Amino acid sequence: MAKLKSDALLDLKHLAHAGREVNVRVTPKARRDSLSLRDGTLRVTVTAPPEDGKANEAVRKLLARAMGIAPSRLHLRRGQTARDKTFVCLEG
Incomplete structure (x- = not known):
């Protein structure tokens, strides 16, 4: 997963509550990792390929970083x- 500058991420700390579900639309094998909000949908692009769970793990790490958890x-x-x-956010 490519490094992102902290200021390049959306601030999603308001979503970091136990039991909260976060719905996303994912685009794997993108040019860069990013988070955006378009038409009310949280869109995530990751450079990882959609094989062996690599893209899912990249999305999880990117979301967690934006949520501050x-x-x-x-x-x-x-x-x-x-x-x-x-x-879904787990208690912790």
Whole structure:
């Protein structure tokens, strides 16, 4: 996963609550890692390929960083093989 400047990330700290579900639309194999909000949908692009869970892990780490929490506090609930995914924040 490519390094992002901290100021390049959306501030998603308001989503970091236990039990909160975060729905995202993912684009793997992108030119760079990014988070954007378009048409009310949180869109995530990652450079990782969609094989062996690499893209899912990259999305989890990027979301956690934007939310200001440890990646271990985010769990992929739905969408392991789909572009639309739902992550849930765990207590911690």
